[in-house]
Amino acid sequence: MPGENLSRDEAQERAALLSVDSYDVFLDLRSAVGDTEPGGAGTEPRTFRSVTTLRFRCAEPGAASFADLLAPSVTAVSLNGRDLDPGEVFDGSRIRLEDLAAENELVVDAQCAYSRTGEGMHRFVDPEDGEVYLYTQYEPADSRRVFANFEQPDLKAPFRFEVRAPEGWTVWSNGVGELADGVWKFAETKPISTYITAVVAGPYHYVTDSYSRVFEDGTTLEIPLGAMCRKGLAPHFDADDVFLVTKQGLDFFHDHFDYPYPFGKYDQAFVPEYNLGAMENPGLVTFREEYIFRGKVTQTSYEARANVILHEMAHMWFGDLVTMVWWDDLWLKESFADFMGTFANVGATRFTDAWITFANRRKAWAYRADQLPSTHPITADIRDLQDAKLNFDGITYAKGASVLKQLVAYAGQDAFLEGARRYFKRNAYGNTRLGDLLSALEETSGRDMAAWSRSWLQTAGVNSLTPQVILSAEGRIAELAVLQDAPESHPELRPHRVAVGLYHRENGDGPLVRYARAEVDVDGPRTIVAELAGAEAPALVLVNDDDLTYCKIRFDEGSLATLRDALGEITDPLARALCWSALWNLTRDAIVPARDFIALVLRFAGRESDIGVLQMLQAWANSALVNYAAPDWREEGGALLAEGALRELRLAEPGGEHQLAWARFFAAVASSEADLQLLQGLLEGTAKIDGLDVDQELRWAFLEPLAARGAADESVLAAELARDDTASGKRHQVRCLAARPSAAVKAQAWAAVVESDALSNALVEATISGFGQPSRRDLLEPYTAKYFAAIDRVWAERSIQIGMDVVRGLFPSLQDSPETLAATDAWLAAHEDAPPALRRLVLESRDDLARALRGQARDIAAAG
Numbered sequence: 042m043p044g045e046n047l048s049r050d051e052a053q054e055r056a057a058l059l060s061v062d063s064y065d066v067f068l069d070l071r072s073a074v075g076d077t078e079p080g081g082a083g084t085e086p087r088t089f090r091s092v093t094t095l096r097f098r099c100a101e102p103g104a105a106s107f108a109d110l111l112a113p114s115v116t117a118v119s120l121n122g123r124d125l126d127p128g129e130v131f132d133g134s135r136i137r138l139e140d141l142a143a144e145n146e147l148v149v150d151a152q153c154a155y156s157r158t159g160e161g162m163h164r165f166v167d168p169e170d171g172e173v174y175l176y177t178q179y180e181p182a183d184s185r186r187v188f189a190n191f192e193q194p195d196l197k198a199p200f201r202f203e204v205r206a207p208e209g210w211t212v213w214s215n216g217v218g219e220l221a222d223g224v225w226k227f228a229e230t231k232p233i234s235t236y237i238t239a240v241v242a243g244p245y246h247y248v249t250d251s252y253s254r255v256f257e258d259g260t261t262l263e264i265p266l267g268a269m270c271r272k273g274l275a276p277h278f279d280a281d282d283v284f285l286v287t288k289q290g291l292d293f294f295h296d297h298f299d300y301p302y303p304f305g306k307y308d309q310a311f312v313p314e315y316n317l318g319a320m321e322n323p324g325l326v327t328f329r330e331e332y333i334f335r336g337k338v339t340q341t342s343y344e345a346r347a348n349v350i351l352h353e354m355a356h357m358w359f360g361d362l363v364t365m366v367w368w369d370d371l372w373l374k375e376s377f378a379d380f381m382g383t384f385a386n387v388g389a390t391r392f393t394d395a396w397i398t399f400a401n402r403r404k405a406w407a408y409r410a411d412q413l414p415s416t417h418p419i420t421a422d423i424r425d426l427q428d429a430k431l432n433f434d435g436i437t438y439a440k441g442a443s444v445l446k447q448l449v450a451y452a453g454q455d456a457f458l459e460g461a462r463r464y465f466k467r468n469a470y471g472n473t474r475l476g477d478l479l480s481a482l483e484e485t486s487g488r489d490m491a492a493w494s495r496s497w498l499q500t501a502g503v504n505s506l507t508p509q510v511i512l513s514a515e516g517r518i519a520e521l522a523v524l525q526d527a528p529e530s531h532p533e534l535r536p537h538r539v540a541v542g543l544y545h546r547e548n549g550d551g552p553l554v555r556y557a558r559a560e561v562d563v564d565g566p567r568t569i570v571a572e573l574a575g576a577e578a579p580a581l582v583l584v585n586d587d588d589l590t591y592c593k594i595r596f597d598e599g600s601l602a603t604l605r606d607a608l609g610e611i612t613d614p615l616a617r618a619l620c621w622s623a624l625w626n627l628t629r630d631a632i633v634p635a636r637d638f639i640a641l642v643l644r645f646a647g648r649e650s651d652i653g654v655l656q657m658l659q660a661w662a663n664s665a666l667v668n669y670a671a672p673d674w675r676e677e678g679g680a681l682l683a684e685g686a687l688r689e690l691r692l693a694e695p696g697g698e699h700q701l702a703w704a705r706f707f708a709a710v711a712s713s714e715a716d717l718q719l720l721q722g723l724l725e726g727t728a729k730i731d732g733l734d735v736d737q738e739l740r741w742a743f744l745e746p747l748a749a750r751g752a753a754d755e756s757v758l759a760a761e762l763a764r765d766d767t768a769s770g771k772r773h774q775v776r777c778l779a780a781r782p783s784a785a786v787k788a789q790a791w792a793a794v795v796e797s798d799a800l801s802n803a804l805v806e807a808t809i810s811g812f813g814q815p816s817r818r819d820l821l822e823p824y825t826a827k828y829f830a831a832i833d834r835v836w837a838e839r840s841i842q843i844g845m846d847v848v849r850g851l852f853p854s855l856q857d858s859p860e861t862l863a864a865t866d867a868w869l870a871a872h873e874d875a876p877p878a879l880r881r882l883v884l885e886s887r888d889d890l891a892r893a894l895r896g897q898a899r900d901i902a903a904a905g
Contacts, residue, residue, distance in 0.1 A: 045111060045134045047182065048425045049367055052193040055107075056366075058100055059191065061198035063229075065094040066188045069205045070212075070242055073155065073164055073173050086154040088113055089162065093149045093189040097198075099141040108136040109185040109192040110151060111161070117150040136189060149189035158840045159316035159802040161186030162240070167313070169273045169767045173207075174243035176312040176327055178320060181368060181429045184235040195366045195472040197232040204240060212242040213269075213308055215324040230323070231303060232470045234364050239322035241310045246275035250284045252291050252307070262301050264291065267308040273767055274311070274333050283309060286347045286390055290354045293389035294381075297458050298358055300465045309350070313768055314803035316842055319349050321356030321378070328353075335769060336738030339698035341653040344392040351389075352382030359461075363468040368429035370474055372419045372498070375433070376441025377461075379403070383442070394614065398653045399446075400588040401618040403439045405657070408593065408626055410435030411503045413888050415881045416531070419444060419498045420475055427878035430841050436501075443591035444497045450538040450589040451493065452486035460485040493536070502531025506539065506563065507595035508582035521573045523563050523584055537563040541570050542586030542616065543579040546607075553581060553603070553611045560589075580607075583616055594623035605637075609645035618654045625661050628669060631895040634903035635669035638662070639678055643685040652698050659686075659706040666710070667815045668857070668889075669896030671904060675815075682710040687719075695732020704733055704742075711746050712816065720747055737765050741773035749780040749814045772807045779811030787812065787820050794847060795831050798839060805843060809850035818855045825853040825861055829868045836879045848879065852886035857893050865890065 069090040095108065111134055115127035121142055130137045136149060155164035155175075160183045165174045177187060185192045202214045204225045212218060215238060216228030230238070250266040266287060268280045287309070291302060304323035315329035332346045359381070360374030383403070386395035410416060415431075419441045423429050449457050460482035468477060475498065479490040504527050513519040523541065525534050543557040557579075559572035580603045585594050596604065604620055611617040624641065627633040642662040649655040666678050686707035693700035711720055720743045722728025723735050735743070744761060747753035755778065762774040779790040790812045794805055813821065828851055836844045853861050865887040869880065 046425045046427055047109070047192065049369070049423060052195070052367060055191065056193065056195050058104055058106055059196065060098045060100075061191060061196050062096040062098065063198055064096075064188075064190065064200045065203075066200065067092040067203045067205075068187070068240065070162075070175060071205060071207050073175055073242070074207045086113055087164070088152040088154050091149075091151045091153045091188050093147075093151075095147040095149070095189065095191075097145050097147070097191070099143060099145060102141060102143045104141055105137070105139040106141065107138055108147060108149070108189050109134065109182075110136055110149065110189040111183075111186045112151040112153045115149065115151045117148075119148045121145055134185075147189070151189065153187055156186065157801045158843050159314055160840055160842055163312075163314060165313045165768075165801075167271055167273055167768055168771055172244050172272060174245065174271055174313060176241045176310060176315075177239050178316065178327065179236045179238070180317075180320060180433075181236055182426045184238055187240070190235045192235055193367070194234040194236065194364050197234050197364065197470065197472070199232055200230045200238055202227045202238075202240065204242065206242050210242055210244060211247065212240065213267075213310065213325055214238075214240050215304070215322060217265075217306055228305070233323060233361060237320075237322045237361055239320075239325045239327065241269070241308075241312065241325060241327070244272060245269040245310070246272050246278065248278070248280040248284075250280075250288075252288050254291065254295055254301075256301070262295075264302060265306040267306065268311070269308070270311040270330055270333055271313060271768070274330060274335070277335050278311075278333050282343070283346075283350065286350050287354070289389040290351045290385055293351075293385045294354060294358065297461075298465060299462045300358060300362070300469075302357060303362055303469075304357060314801055316802060319353045321353045321360055321374075323357060323361045326353045334738075336736035337701055337734060339652045339656065339702055340392075341398070341656055344386065344395060344398060344653065347390050347392055348382045348386050348395065348398075351385040352378045355381035355385070358465055362470065363465060364472050366472045366474055368423040368426075368432065369421055371421070371423070371429070371432055372437050372441045373473060373475070373478060375437045376419065376445055379438045379442035380445040394651065396588065397615050397618045397651055399442075400615060401622050401654050401657050404443055404588075404591070405622060405625065406435035407439035407443055407591070408435075408503060409629075411440055411501065412528075413885045415885050416501045418501050420494075424877070427841065427876060430845070431878050431881055440503075440591060446588070447497070447538060447590045448482075448493070451536075452482065452488050456486035456488075457482065496533065496535040500531065500533040500535075502528055502533060503591065503593055504533075504535055504537070505593040505595050506537065506584045506590075508541070508584050508597050508600065509567075510579070510582060510597055510599070512578055516578050518573055518576045518578065521570045521576075521582070523561070523568045523570060525563055525566055525568070534565060537585075537590040537592060539563055539584060539590050539592075540586040541573065542583040543573065543576055544581035544583065544603075544611065544616070545577065545579055546610075553607055555583075555586070555613065555616065558586060563590075581611075581620075583619060585619065586616060588615060588619055593626050594619060595627075596623065605641070608641060609648040614651045614654070617649070618651065621654065621658060621661075628661075628665055628896065629892060631669075631892075631899040634900045635665040635896055636671075636674060636678060636900055636903060638665050639670070639682065643681060647685075647689045647692065652702060655699065656702050659702065659709075663706075663709055665896075667855075668893040669900060671897055671900040672857075674900065674904065676712075679710055679712045683707060683712055683716050686710055687716070690730060690733075695730075696734070697732070700730075700733060701739075704730070704739065708742050708746050712750070717747060717750060717752050721752065737770075741765075741770075741777070744773075745777050745780055745811070748777040748811075749782065749816055751782045753777070754781070768803075772803055775804050776807040776811035779808045780814050782814070782817045782820060784820055787824070791824060791827070791851075794851070795827075795835060798843070802842060802846070805846055806850075809846060812851070813855055815855055821853065821855055824851070825856050825864055828853055829864060832868075832879065832883070833872070833875065836876060841878075844879070845882065848882045849886065852883070852890075854886060854890055854893070857890060857897070859894070862887065862890055862894065 115131045118125040204212045212225040214227040218227040247269045252264040254262040308325045311330040319328040355378040359377040365373045383399045386392045463481040483490040507524045509522045511520040542555045581600045628638040646658045690703040
């Protein structure tokens with residue numbers, strides 16, 4: 042990655058000097074097909090021709106600047122009709138531009154490389170039928186891998202794309218396209234940033250629909266809709282549901298934003314080997330193809346897909362129409378889209394309980410990120426592109442969305458939405474900073490947004506809120522207060538608008554129900570909730586009822602005792618989810634022992650009606666066992682989880698989604714000979730659980746633990762791949778192969794990922810996933826020293842996406858000992874000058890390891 046970085050200072054200097062009028066980009070993608078395949082490391086990459094004509098103005102004629110391009114070679118460069126020597130002006134990542142005129146035309150003819158890492162122009166060959174598929178992915182700064190440009194979000198311009206593709210292919214871009222004389226020509230876009238331009242090309246399966254909206258003034262907006270996937274996935278593609286959610290979202294956002302969708306058509310492409318969930322390219326949104334479900338999934342998966350569709354749609358306004366100046370204000374689009382995805386899911390689709398998923402799943406991501414040493418304010422200090430790449434994190438997305446949910450409670454929903462409407466209209470097709478949004482919200486809410494922003498957007502860390510209950514002699518509440526604290530590292534106490542709920546057993550011995558609720562502004566270390574004085578003594582106090590604010594919920598001793606006895610009897614599903622989330626935070630914080638959390642899951646998860654909450658509990662229970670349980674209790678704890686999972690699997694409604702969730706969880710924790718024999722029997726058809734359909738995806742889920750424990754060898758996995766000879770099947774097989782319990786297998790997997798760049802991004806991910814198996818930590822012991830010896834080189838030589846995957850995925854977290862912690866500290870001490878992004882990844886993994894060791898110590902202490 043040397044020379045590829047761009048600093049904020051450089052971007053500011055270039056933006057002050059230049060303004061861009063237009064791009065014309067021609068791509069010749071006919072080289073995507075043919076017999077020549079790169080052989081891996083050291084071979085010449087497969088390339089395509091890219092010709093960019095870039096028209097721009099310079100505020101200081103005679104000044105110098107540069108354009109961005111990452112390409113193996115440049116054939117020709119001309120500036121204002123003057124030919125430049127590519128060997129002199131192009132250094133592999135930048136094109137030097139000197140003696141600029143007031144008005145300029147730059148033409149760059151280059152050979153750009155197809156990507157196998159999901160960055161730039163990604164090329165995928167489908168093993169099922171040999172078809173080739175292309176798509177682009179750029180954020181934050183990979184459009185320069187496809188065409189020469191000024192790669193920063195505040196140099197917007199209209200784009201015109203022309204693409205020559207192999208015969209029989211279809212090509213899509215941001216604008217409407219047509220094929221003329223063998224070339225696909227696309228309508229000029231509105232002014233947009235480079236990172237949201239897009240091209241998708243290949244023999245995709247394409248389905249169409251349309252959306253129509255009549256506005257109050259009588260005008261009609263017609264939006265052509267399209268959705269596409271690989272031909273091999275077409276039998277599984279439920280495009281009707283994708284279009285249903287799309288139309289519901291367009292209705293919802295038109296109702297609330299009062300600004301017509303501005304980008305013409307709306308295509309959605311589900312593409313292979315995608316690094317992200319999705320990307321908001323205007324008119325051509327790209328998604329990971331795993332959102333097309335090859336087997337039976339629970340409603341959680343459909344809800345998650347709907348959320349992503351709506352998240353990306355919200356970006357058409359927050360991010361595409363109005364874009365941040367620089368990546369410091371990434372939250373201006375991502376926090377809003379994350380909030381709006383759930384807001385619209387609840388308000389427009391069948392997923393009316395999506396705030397429960399948000400509270401339980403999305404905020405867990407935020408709480409973890411906000412307690413890492415790399416935590417940062419929502420408005421972050423982004424010095425360069427490497428910083429930007431790492432800031433697509435739980436703070437920018439989930440904490441930001443949680444804080445906006447708090448803002449809605451603080452300022453009011455109507456004022457919040459009216460502020461958003463003014464923000465769009467004032468800044469359409471422009472770039473903004475924090476202050477632009479705050480000024481609009483201050484106008485509409487009458488609240489002091491500067492003070493709110495200082496507390497919530499410009500400081501890091503998460504507060505804890507704990508109830509303090511003082512009872513009178515008569516057994517009623519004399520005083521109820523909310524105590525607020527903050528960690529020493531981030532001591533900010535914030536204003537919280539919260540609901541405090543009181544719960545008791547209905548009729549004395551019935552389920553736990555809320556009998557009193559009060560909203561209060563918590564400010565400072567102690568806030569009295571006067572409204573609840575005199576109420577009967579509660580069995581449970583929930584200090585962030587209805588999940589209005591962003592905080593860690595704590596409990597008084599009486600409430601904690603109630604949860605241990607009766608958590609599953611809380612009737613309200615959101616309240617129940619909030620209690621589970623709080624208990625998981627207490628476990629991660631080494632307050633509740635891991636074995637106690639696992640016991641709660643075993644006792645109450647079978648009663649959980651919300652399938653998303655159930656699946657989260659199963660994941661947390663597994664994490665508690667792997668990371669936080671005392672090492673000498675893991676075998677016993679695993680057996681208890683497997684026994685409990687099998688019991689619930691047999692009790693679950695045949696054919697229902699709870700049965701499917703328990704089947705997958707049973708496979709994840711299966712360990713005994715009997716467990717493995719049952720999985721084997723379910724695969725072979727010699728064992729049966731009424732209603733359980735062991736489809737292809739479930740077969741792979743069963744095969745991984747069998748492979749990891751030596752019960753499914755290479756021949757079994759080869760036979761399964763023959764049965765499922767698809768791109769998805771290949772990823773599953775690679776993961777299972779790497780999971781096998783053999784020193785030679787681990788060495789081969791390590792070499793494939795660390796010593797070679799022959800694997801695509803998807804197969805790197807699959808190999809890393811299979812490599813680290815908790816059941817055989819001994820096989821991973823030799824790789825602690827190898828990891829620290831390799832990561833400098835990997836970071837320097839590989840793309841940033843692969844570098845992130847390797848540094849995060851291969852950290853020796855399963856060697857959870859003080860010695861591994863010391864080795865990590867030694868590397869950090871010896872590499873103070875390492876790239877900040879690399880140090881951040883190692884620091885985060887170190888923090889997770891230290892937290893695991895504290896949790897294990899707590900669990901050991903609980904054992905007595």
